Amino acid sequence: EVQLVQSGAEVKKPGESLKISCKASGYSFTTYWIGWVRQMPGKGLEWMGIIYPGDSDTRYSPSFQGQVTISVDKSINTAYLQWNSLKASDTAIYYCARHDQGWRVGYWGQGTLVTVSS
Amino acid sequence: NFMLTQPHSVSESPGKTVTVSCTRSSGSIANNFVQWYQLRPGSAPTTVIFEDNKRPSGVPDRFSGSIDSSSNSASLTISGLKTEDEADYYCQSYDANNHLLFGGGTKLTVL
Numbered sequence: 001e002v003q004l005v006q007s008g009a010e011v012k013k014p015g016e017s018l019k020i021s022c023k024a025s026g027y028s029f030t031t032y033w034i035g036w037v038r039q040m041p042g043k044g045l046e047w048m049g050i051i052y053p054g055d056s057d058t059r060y061s062p063s064f065q066g067q068v069t070i071s072v073d074k075s076i077n078t079a080y081l082q083w084n085s086l087k088a089s090d091t092a093i094y095y096c097a098r099h100d101q102g103w104r105v106g107y108w109g110q111g112t113l114v115t116v117s118s
Numbered sequence: 119n120f121m122l123t124q125p126h127s128v129s130e131s132p133g134k135t136v137t138v139s140c141t142r143s144s145g146s147i148a149n150n151f152v153q154w155y156q157l158r159p160g161s162a163p164t165t166v167i168f169e170d171n172k173r174p175s176g177v178p179d180r181f182s183g184s185i186d187s188s189s190n191s192a193s194l195t196i197s198g199l200k201t202e203d204e205a206d207y208y209c210q211s212y213d214a215n216n217h218l219l220f221g222g223g224t225k226l227t228v229l
Contacts, residue, residue, distance in 0.1 A: 035218075
């Protein structure tokens with residue numbers, strides 16, 4: 001059974017750094033693109049970017065390029081989403097998403113709520 | 119790049135049929151597959167339709183998808199509405215760079 005289990009909710013202050021995780025199981029981690037989707041409070045889904053764990057090829061939405069870093073640790077089947085300096089506008093739920101053939105999300109993590117507030 | 123436009127909200131009574139549209143702003147809707155996701159508050163999204171009109175296992179056949187080249191749109195139709203269908207629904211396609219694009223979402227109310 002494919003599972004994507006994300007790290008727990010975070011409360012941070014503006015300017016702080018953060019790295020959230022998504023541990024995958026039940027499939028060959030290195031052979032599927034995995035990425036992140038943002039949902040800001042009361043808003044819709046926004047695709048942030050993806051990484052191919054096999055070779056770490058990473059692609060970002062222009063809206064998120066330079067704002068976040070997506071990475072993986074193949075040894076523990078885990079994907080990460082990282083910020084160096086959080087802003088209040090980063091407050092959102094972040095979903096980990098395994099991408100399947102046809103450029104679609106086949107499996108979703110349960111979501112990680114990130115709250116950035118002074 | 120193109121945008122996917124959905125109605126902000128739709129509502130219908132239990133047992134009835136509702137259709138949610140997703141209109142592509144440029145380029146043909148038939149060029150790239152369209153998926154539909156259901157998002158209930160407090161839950162992760164789930165796929166109800168993929169590749170325009172395919173249902174994942176476990177999704178009831180009350181859910182169906184289609185595309186219409188004349189209106190350049192995709193549609194999600196839910197028949198025999200149940201209160202449990204009340205949720206936000208998002209269409210999704212992808213651009214020439216294989217970046218995923220989501221519609222703005224449609225809130226379905228079953229009243």
